[in-house]
Amino acid sequence: MRYIFRKTYTVLTLLLLSILTLNAQDNVVDKIIAVVGNQVVLKSDVEQRFISLKAQGYTSGSVDLKTEIFEDLLIQKLMIAQAAIDSIEVTEQEVEDDLDRKMEMYIQRIGSKEKLEQYFGKSILDMKNDLREPTRNERIKEKMQAEITKDIHITPAEVRDFYNKLNKDSLPTIPGKLEVQQIVRYPQVTDDEKDRIRNRLREFRDMVHEGKSFSTLAVLYSEDPGSARQGGELGYTPRSSLVPEFANVAFNLKTDKVSKIVETEYGFHIIQFIDRKGERINVRHILLKPKIEQEKRAEATSRLDSIADLIRGEKLKFDEAAFYFSADKDTRNNGGLIVNPYTGSSRFEKDNLPPAIAQQINNLKLNEISEPFLDVSGGKDAYKIIKIKSETKSHTANLSDDWSIFENMLTNQKQQDILDKWIKEKQSGTYVHIDDSYKNAKFRFKGWQK
Structure with missing residues (x-):
């Protein structure tokens, strides 16, 4: 397990670390097993990561997995301690933004906010609270690593020389992308149906004005399952994380006031203000989702069939049809091209596609138009047709097609060398105490045991 710039490890395991293994933590007799400067490592920190990684099938290489995890935490604490000395800080806004991105990634991966909350038995707010401290520590560590390695420069000649020295039998396989x-x-x-929903929400608003608890009504009637369990409370949220119609009303509410009825792409809401901290607001809401008649579903499907026939008959290009007919504001202006939330590019590995789309891809060839299908991954019913615009096959990495991969490999190698040197220097000048249970541990860096 390498400790340098492990963004994939952080993203894919922190949620498991802080949520799936919480029950396991209750069975651990906790204690401090290391002190690095003014930072401590707890036994539960190691146990949580161990359970999480084992659940994912991770196995250690040449050393014991718990020792590897422990040393990774020691390095993290060493960097956090040095960051405090060097006045390298992480703001609450940065932590919150990281948490928002992680939640969005997991929502995309599992299919919807409701499915995520149901799977873990926690609201988004609770998950973010569980992840807050680990996320802050990872962010500080990343900033410290960036500071240590900021002067690295790579030339094209160095990349070519690096590639020529590689064992060609060990070159990585580049997965296909779509x-x-x-x-x-x-x-x-x-x-x-809209009138029925509005009338129901007016009843709720009148009940609150008469003294009924907004929180109780949210628990009983809101169709946002995650926040309903919290009495409709969303937690402190930036404007950017809320749909505009909701944000515009919520950010103008006064304490305990209940909003007018707000229509968004998810349904109809009433909102109650709780508190505001800077550019983050905490509100409760009750969401009701209108029921869609089967006739209207059939109309959406029929409309997509007609659009698909126009494209197949070459009377309209897909890009043009997306612009004129697609109701998705995020993709209609770029020809319907879906953006990968993990990378910010338009290229996806198949496993990273939303589930409903991935299922359709199985039966679709390049440039074919799919049949209409239902996708509920965005939190509302959407009928879609899709097309594979481009596809690259899996291949062995080579310099002409994959220059950036080898440039990154060389950069990482140089960064690793600099970090190894930095760690050895800081070990000697930093107070470190290791619990006796690790006195015979085989660490990569010998300076922990003094």
């Missing part, structure tokens, strides 16, 4: 376009139609809700 670019996918979509056209989205949302089935229409009837005016009668």
Whole structure:
């Protein structure tokens, strides 16, 4: 387990670390097993990561896995201690933004906010609170690593020399990637159904004005399952994480006031203000989702069938059809091209596609148009047709096609060398105490045991 710039490790395990293994923590007799400067490592820190990694099938290389985890934590604490000396800080805004990105990534991966909360039995707010301290520590460590390695420069000649010296039998395999376009139609809700929902929310608002608890009503009636369990409370949230219609009303509410009825892409809401801290707001809400008649679902499907026929008959290009007919504001202006939330690019490995789209891809060839299908991964019913715009096959990495991979490999190697040197220097000048249970541990860096 390498400690340098392990973004993938952080993203994929921190949620498991802080949520799946919480029950395991209750069975651990906790104690301090190391002190690094003014930082401590707890036995539970090691046990949590151990359980999480074992659950993912991770196995250590040449050393014991718990020792590897322990040393990784020692390095993290060494960097955090030095960051405090060097006045390298992480703001609450940075931590919150990281948490928002992690939640969005997991929502995309599992399919919806509701599925994520149901799977872990926790609200998004609780998950973020569980992740807050580990996320802050990882962020400080990353900033410290960036400071230590900031003067590295790589030339093209160095990259070519690095590639030529590699064992060609050990070159990495580059997985295939796809670019996918979509056209989205949302089935229409009837005016009668909208009126029914609005009248119901007016009843709730009147009940609150008469003294009923907004929180109790949210628990009983809100159709946002995660926040409903918290009495409708969303926790401190930046404006950027809320849909504009909701944010515009929520950020203008006064304490304990209940908003007018707000319509968003997820349904209809009433909102109650709780508190505000700077650019973050904490509110409660009750969400009701209109029921969609089968006739309206059929209309959306029929409309997509007609659009697909126009494209197949070469009377309209997919990009044009997306612009004119797609109801998805995030993709319609770029030809329906879906952006990968993990990388910010338009290329996906198949496993990273939203589940409903990945299922359709199995039966689709390059440039074919899919049949209409239902996708509920965004928190609302959406009917779609998709097309594979481009596809690259899995291949062995080579310099002409994958220059950036080898440039990054060389950069990482140089960074690792600099970090190894830095760690050895800081070990000698930093107070370190290791519990006797690790006195015979085989660490990569010998300076821990003094």
